[in-house]
Amino acid sequence: MQSKNHFLLVDFLKTFAAVAIILHxxxxxxxxxxxxRQLLPGIMDFLFEYGRYAVQIFLVMGGYLAAQSLTRSEKLKNSRDVLKIIINRYLRLFAPYVVALLVTIACAWVARFWIQDEFVGESETLSQFLAHLFFFQGFLGLDAISAGVWYVAIDWQLYAILALLLGMFPGFRSLVWILTILSVASLLYFNRLTAYENYFIYFIGAYGLGALAQLCKNYPDQLVNRIAVICIVLAGLAIAVASFHQFWPRNLLAYVVAVTLIFFGDLAYKDQVRVHKHIQPHKLVNAILWSSRRSYCAFLLHFSCILLANSLYVGWGMSHLHDGALALALMLMAFVASWGAANYLYRWVEVPSRRIKL
Incomplete structure (x- = not known):
């Protein structure tokens, strides 16, 4: 277990968002x-309706962490350096992503023996798989192989756009204004039109708020900090005014998360405490750290576990009982299995693959 300081809110939000999406x-x-749902209709309906809002947390966190990484980088001096950073981001996402795709394809193949349902989908094609490898499935209008893989493609788009903007405006002062304009335009217009949901402009509202939250305090140029604070306030006013016309909870959630990161994003804690004169890991801290590091892998693999849980439920004839308690137990098994599988994907694939870079 590492002994260095970590950021409590950042790790907690990553874990919370991953858990919420899996439950959704x-x-x-x-x-x-x-x-x-027959056993717990209220809870299940709540998870179905509001669990998807955790995507906003992912987006704000993504922008916050991307801005943190990119603004500290000294490799944005020319277009070649920017291209290298964008490719390295793709390589960072790629290895666990492609393994999870293959696992999902195998689980869907098993599920089709017993389940005839839209969520299982039809057999995957080679062109569909190749499109997923290069994040083109949304552009081409192809069915997703797994729930949530669209987010990986969008995350890479957003990271690439932010890197390009940072490369174009190295002083960052013009960047802050441009990022604010893009964010507000996305939150108030593009994010409300499904025609744009496969493109970065649909999601850059929340992502941009996260990047601005980072620039509010952690960039060494104090003028950039002040401009970012002004822009965050202006973005909040725009969201508030627009809410009188039509209230969008996801916009408010994104803004609240961004503001919370401004005040508490750097709140550090140690992952070891003294217990009976010995240094021992704190259980709660370890749980947050453990799940935070594996949240990406759990996000990638949980749909495979849902496929297998439903296959077991239908294949063994348990579905004929319509037993809510039994169904809930299988849901719990799928949830635990998602994190168990994520542990191995993280240790065997994600960590070793970090060495792959230009």
């Missing part, structure tokens, strides 16, 4: 979701 998909897909 568990409440959405398959016979186990339908039968569990």
């Amino acid at each position: 998909h568990l409440s959405n897909y398959g016979q186990i979701a339908e039968d569990a």
Whole structure:
């Protein structure tokens, strides 16, 4: 276990958002979701309706951490350096992503023996798989192989755009204004039109707020800090005014997360405490750290576990009982299995693959 300081809010939000998305998909897909809803209709409906808002947390966190990484980088001096950073980001995402795709394809193949449901989908094609490898599935209008893989493609788009903007405006003062304009335009217009949902402009609202939150305090140029604070305030006013016309909870959530990161994003804690004169890891701290590091892998693999849980439920004839308690138990098994599988994907694939870079 590492002994260095970590950032409590950052790790907690990553864990919370991953858990919320997994529970949202568990409440959405398959016979186990339908039968569990009979037992806990209120909770299941809540997870189905509001669990997807955790994507806003992911987006704000993504912008915050991307800006943190890119503004500290000394490799944005020319277009070649920017291109190298963008490619390295793709390589960082790629290895666990492609392994998770292959696992999902295998689990879907198993599921099709017993389940005839839209969420399982039809057999994957080679062109569909190749499109996913290069994040083109959304552009080409192809069905997603796994729930949530669209986010990986969008995350890379947003990171690439932010890197390009940082390379174009190295002083960052003009960048802050441009990022604010893009964010507000996205939150108030583009994010409300499904025609743009496969493109960065649909999501840069929340992502940009996260980047601005980082620039508010951690960039060495104090003028940039002040401009970023002004822009965050102006963005908040725009969201507030627009809410009188039509209230969008996801915009408010994104803004609240961004402001919270400004005040508490650097709140550090040690992952070891003294217990009976010995240095021992704190259990709660370890749990947050452990799950935070594996949140990306859990996000990638949880749909495979949902497929297998539904296959077990239907294949063994348990679905005929329509037993809500049994369905709920299988949901819990799928949830635990998602994090168990994520642990191995993290240790065996994600960590070793970090060495792959230009």
